[in-house]
Amino acid sequence: NAGVTQTPKFRVLKTGQSMTLLCAQDMNHEYMYWYRQDPGMGLRLIHYSVGEGTTAKGEVPDGYNVSRLKKQNFLLGLESAAPSQTSVYFCASTAGTYGYTFGSGTRLTVV
Amino acid sequence: EDKVVQSPLSLVVHEGDTVTLNCSYEVTNFRSLLWYKQEKKAPTFLFMLTSSGIEKKSGRLSSILDKKELFSILNITATQTGDSAVYLCAASVGNNRKLIWGLGTSLAVNP
Numbered sequence: 001n002a003g004v005t006q007t008p009k010f011r012v013l014k015t016g017q018s019m020t021l022l023c024a025q026d027m028n029h030e031y032m033y034w035y036r037q038d039p040g041m042g043l044r045l046i047h048y049s050v051g052e053g054t055t056a057k058g059e060v061p062d063g064y065n066v067s068r069l070k071k072q073n074f075l076l077g078l079e080s081a082a083p084s085q086t087s088v089y090f091c092a093s094t095a096g097t098y099g100y101t102f103g104s105g106t107r108l109t110v111v
Numbered sequence: 112e113d114k115v116v117q118s119p120l121s122l123v124v125h126e127g128d129t130v131t132l133n134c135s136y137e138v139t140n141f142r143s144l145l146w147y148k149q150e151k152k153a154p155t156f157l158f159m160l161t162s163s164g165i166e167k168k169s170g171r172l173s174s175i176l177d178k179k180e181l182f183s184i185l186n187i188t189a190t191q192t193g194d195s196a197v198y199l200c201a202a203s204v205g206n207n208r209k210l211i212w213g214l215g216t217s218l219a220v221n222p
Contacts, residue, residue: 031208043154043199043212050207058209090153096208099145099156 002026006091006103013081013110021076021106023091029101031094032074033058034066036087037105043090049074081110113138117200117213125221128190132216134200135182142208144176144183147199149215154199157185190220 004025013019023032033048045058047066055066063085065077074093078085091103118133136144143161147154158167160176160183167174171190176183187194197217201210 033210040214042214043201043210045209048207048209056207092210094208099159100210101156102153104153 004091004093004101004103006089006106008106009104010107011109013078013108015081015083015110017081019078019081019108021078021089021091021108023074023076023093023103025072025074025093025101027093027095027101028071029093029095030071031096032068033092033100034064034074034076035090035092036060036085037090038087046076046089078108081108083110086110113202113204113211115200115202115211115213117198117216119216120214121217121219123219123221124190126190126192128220129186129188130190130218132185132187132198132200132218133182134184134213136200136202136211137181138202138204138211140205141178142203142205145201145203145210146174146183146185147201149197149199150195157198187218190218192220192222194218195220 007022034046035043044060049055049068052071067075089106092100094100115136145159146157158174163178171188174185197215199215200213
């Protein structure tokens with residue numbers, strides 16, 4: 001019973017490089033979310049999905065893209081990384097009727 | 112604009128003390144209020160509250176929601192050093208189940 005799995009756990013990128021963060025859940029949840037967490041800023045929503053094939057922007061979507069081709073996977077892409085994207089990224093999912101389950105996080109540093 | 116405000120921002124207590132953490136919210140299309148505990152990793156789920164006046168308990172932790180006054184409290188009795196963490200409150204809103212997060216209360220329990 002893995003819950004929500006995020007890969008990778010750590011990554012260092014150079015400015016301008018691209019990467020994809022993977023979030024996989026095995027709970028058949030409809031709703032999935034990508035957050036970033038920065039000191040003093042709390043958790044901020046980047047993008048979210050209310051079902052397979054759907055995505056929508058959150059409060060801080062610029063510089064990120066997402067895809068949800070399969071219900072269990074929600075991918076977050078950084079097209080051209082910038083130092084301002086240095087953060088801890090969390091994926092979360094919910095069925096909508098109970099709590100939200102979080103992945104263990106990805107610590108990304110852009111140099 | 113939707114907002115969730117937690118107080119106090121930080122708290123230092125001694126083992127055995129009882130603490131009360133506050134969360135007030137002003138959101139549209141409110142669905143539920145959630146509490147999470149975050150140590151140096153992903154948030155872990157504590158409670159989800161949807162009905163006013165019904166206390167939820169888990170060991171030494173309990174929480175209650177007041178939908179008329181738009182707030183919730185989290186109580187921790189007989190605190191232990193293992194309770195040291197950031198406690199996050201969030202309101203789930205709308206059909207997309209987005210979470211509006213507070214900035215958290217940082218609790219330090221000293222032996």
